[in-house]
Amino acid sequence: MSQPLLSCENIHKAYQLGRTELPVLRGVSLNISRGEFVSIIGSSGSGKSTLLHVLSGLDVPQRGQVIYDGKPLFEAEGVRKIPVGRDSRPSGGEAKTVRGSSDDRLMEGRRNDLLNAAFGFVFQFYHLLPEFDVLENVVLPQMVGRSVAGWLENRTAGSTRALELLDRVGLKDRMHHRPNELSGGERQRVAIARALVNEPAVLFADEPTGNLDGRTGQDIFGLLKNLNKAGQTLVMVTHDAELAKQADRVVRIVDGRLQ
Ligand SMILES: Nc1ncnc2c1ncn2[C@@H]1O[C@H](COP(=O)(O)OP(=O)(O)OP(=O)(O)O)[C@@H](O)[C@H]1O
Numbered sequence: 001m002s003q004p005l006l007s008c009e010n011i012h013k014a015y016q017l018g019r020t021e022l023p024v025l026r027g028v029s030l031n032i033s034r035g036e037f038v039s040i041i042g043s044s045g046s047g048k049s050t051l052l053h054v055l056s057g058l059d060v061p062q063r064g065q066v067i068y069d070g071k072p073l074f075e076a077e078g079v080r081k082i083p084v085g086r087d088s089r090p091s092g093g094e095a096k097t098v099r100g101s102s103d104d105r106l107m108e109g110r111r112n113d114l115l116n117a118a119f120g121f122v123f124q125f126y127h128l129l130p131e132f133d134v135l136e137n138v139v140l141p142q143m144v145g146r147s148v149a150g151w152l153e154n155r156t157a158g159s160t161r162a163l164e165l166l167d168r169v170g171l172k173d174r175m176h177h178r179p180n181e182l183s184g185g186e187r188q189r190v191a192i193a194r195a196l197v198n199e200p201a202v203l204f205a206d207e208p209t210g211n212l213d214g215r216t217g218q219d220i221f222g223l224l225k226n227l228n229k230a231g232q233t234l235v236m237v238t239h240d241a242e243l244a245k246q247a248d249r250v251v252r253i254v255d256g257r258l259q
Pocket residue numbers: 015016017022024042043044045046047048049050051086087
């Protein structure tokens with residue numbers, strides 16, 4: 001069997017709430033192949049978003065590892081830095097907070113690079129920048145990680161790509177509108193175009209239809225499904241069992257583990 005594009009092994013993630021520890025993920029392992037469409041379901045609070053954040057390197061688990069394209073995303077467990085402000089603490093005391101070690105910086109840099117280049121993320125509440133128009137919102141991620149000179153050199157190609165994507169999601173004629181002038185479904189389309197602009201190897205979507213009415217949700221899901229048919233690897237979290245079933249594979253989180 002070929003190596004999975006993205007996998008996680010024995011992920012443990014707990015949040016610290018005052019003195020009590022809330023274990024959320026308790027040994028999650030998952031393999032995702034290139035071109036696959038996996039949906040993750042589970043009751044509210046079961047840890048779906050937490051798992052998506054760990055898989056994409058947005059959050060750091062206390063134990064376990066995520067492997068993308070054959071390489072780990074996180075430092076060795078013993079020296080792993082758990083982000084401050086997320087109120088997370090190592091379970092069992094095995095992980096320490098080590099600041100500024102070269103291993104830390106290297107891995108954090110790698111995660112940031114992946115988040116810019118290899119991973120795209122679509123959120124339930126769109127997270128568009130209100131002061132920018134639709135086209136600017138889609139263009140912006142291409143500027144991240146580039147020098148001003150590098151960006152100016154590629155500006156035309158970058159705008160062309162953004163316009164192509166807006167065309168694909170059916171919003172080219174709204175490119176100079178601000179997000180607050182769009183409907184929920186239209187905003188989510190812009191967010192999907194934005195997530196795709198750097199041609200990510202993996203697209204993550206956290207409840208992309210959770211805030212939309214049934215029909216608009218189905219439209220957005222159809223768009224994701226078509227992207228997957230064209231080869232896009234996709235990992236989607238949803239509450240909607242009917243939508244989830246239409247993916248290649250459905251995994252359910254129960255009691256911190258996958259069923
Ligand atoms: N930063 C945090 N600090 C403390 N607890 C947290 C934090 N983030 C999430 N939690 C808790 O961890 C559990 C899992 O949260 P998560 O957001 O992953 O669930 P979910 O399955 O995505 O839920 P939903 O379907 O409601 O979006 C919840 O009980 C939540 O309250």
